[in-house]
Amino acid sequence: MRLVLRLRLMLRLRLVLRLGLVLLVAGPFLVGCRSTYTEKVKNVHRAYYDGDPGEADRLLDVAWRKGLADRDLLLLERALVLQARGQHRRSANLLVAVDQGMETLDYSREPVASLADFLFSLTATDYRTTPGERLLINIENMINFLVLGDTERAAVEARRARILLLQDDAAASTFRGAAMPWALAGLCFEFARKPGDAEDAYRAAGVPGFASPPRAGEGTILLAVQDGKAPVRVEGSYTILINGQLHLLQMPVLVERSDRYSRAEVRLDGRDVDQPSTVLDVRANLMDRYERELPRIMAAAITQMIPRLLTAEAVRRELAGDSDHAGQESLAFIASYLTEIMLGALTPVDTRSWSLLPGRVRLLRANVPAGRHEVVVTLSGRGSRRIVRQVDVRAGHVTAVNIATCIEEGFDGLPELPHQDARHDPMVRRALLLVPNDLLLRFSRPDPFGREDSWSRRRSIMLREEGL
């Protein structure tokens, strides 16, 4: 009997060694291969923000040829790069194509892919834009078509934006700062000679003076200044303690990036401009949307954690066997924890988002006499920059000028989040409390010291602290 037990112990130790060897050899290689979307586009960001959109375009083209599920997202990124390069026609065509593709995807049934995505965070599933990103496609394309002088197609984009804005409003989750999209849509309708639609849009925008049409002999300058950097999704890795056991929780976290410029001043023909203007705070909108989606993201992260927990528990049970030997049990617990950590490290977190979006889009409308005018935009903040454009204005027409200062912002690297205790991040902590108690307990390893449900106790304390 003693011999049999010894043999079983030796077999298990051989298994541990084998497992360790496999993890040792394959682990670093697999972890090296596994990178998130944000990491994949790091060099694109570097080229774009360091003022080389041509190189960013080339890198995106290379990535697009290799990409599978990220292809539409790469096209969105590329559309902004092309726009910054002044290639508005190509930019517009890409945005139209992606917008239509996304619509098809919205109504596609992909139960297996969605389930796989939810369970294992497989970034091989097609990327679906968020409602905020969808509206930004239309906003960027209104600007593109207005720069091209194609008011009919600009009005098509305005109608698409209107559908989203009305739907968003109906869902009582209004896009913050909807004044700017409505004002831009109003301008598209006005110059597409759709006065009724323009009036409705301007009324919804409520921007004083933006609806004033040019007088006889005058035309309109629409200046769009796109500055700052939108927040990006990066991998967040948190430790949570359930039943005295450390568990790894991985999820995408939206992180803000610093801007070089905080102020934009516009001078027209050498004079300060006191003209109607409106700003869309892209950053605040995306952060707002992320916070509202956080409980769903947290639920997905916990669901994705479950297969890792089950595998780790299977390893523990296999190694611990029927032995009462404390050393063997400890070994089993350590192996189980390492398995969970390694599986977590091998699973990429879905950090996909439209990462080259600007932080803000400012719009300014000026009705001026027909002829040539000089527009000077001075940006100031951590740095300063002066951009001068000569603009030819025709009576009764709109001339749109797009200035993408984001390409001058400078690349400061991508934000990285340190591994931390979930309880120390207020946002994660709050979202964690929204998850049903049983879900975590059901799949957690038992407390090694047989203590009573410690997670429930700690949860009660956290709930009290949060005032929930």
Add this chain to the structure above:
Amino acid sequence: MGTGHVPLSSSPSYRLGMTKEDHVRNPTPALVATLMLCLTACSSPEYSRGSDDPSIDLPAMSTRLDRADLELALGHWMEGFANSEFVRDVRDETPNIAILRIANDTSEHISSALDNLLNSVETRLVADGGFNVIDNSKLTADALMAERLRDLGDSVDDKTVAALGKEYGIHYFINGRVGDTAEKTNDARRVQYFLFMRVTDVATRRIVFQDEVAVTKKVEG
């Protein structure tokens, strides 16, 4: 074991180092793997030709206008036009007619479909022989006229009408407009199109013929 904790013995058993017999006794992992492989298996694209299989033209592929929609509109318009009092009255005169444009007032980028529709109307009018058709591309080749046509809006201004008569000898012009009412919920999007066609007498500025076709497209998940 803590309160509320469900022992894993009630969950499926996960073991390392399973023997062949184990797999036979517990075929679930193999089945799941096979199923996942089948579900994620790639298949090469398949192309087909409409002349071999006419049914490929039938299904709606998007909420935009496709050939079936354009043919429906064209058939409806041309039938109404041919049977109209106006056409019967001008039969013996063979007047000059031009199609200015079909404006896209929808939430879909369908300009190229509308260009095709415009060309189809021209083709039908030429084939019918009751009118002298002035080529639309002749109008759009003139930069000033092209700009005027682009900026038409919902009506044709007097200057443009005068220019059409004086510079191109046009007696009647056709202009079309496609509008829509688009609505969207979380699981469906419906676009109701209204395709209008209107014929105007250049001399009197009077609308001598007008017709409308309704087309609805929907996508739902």
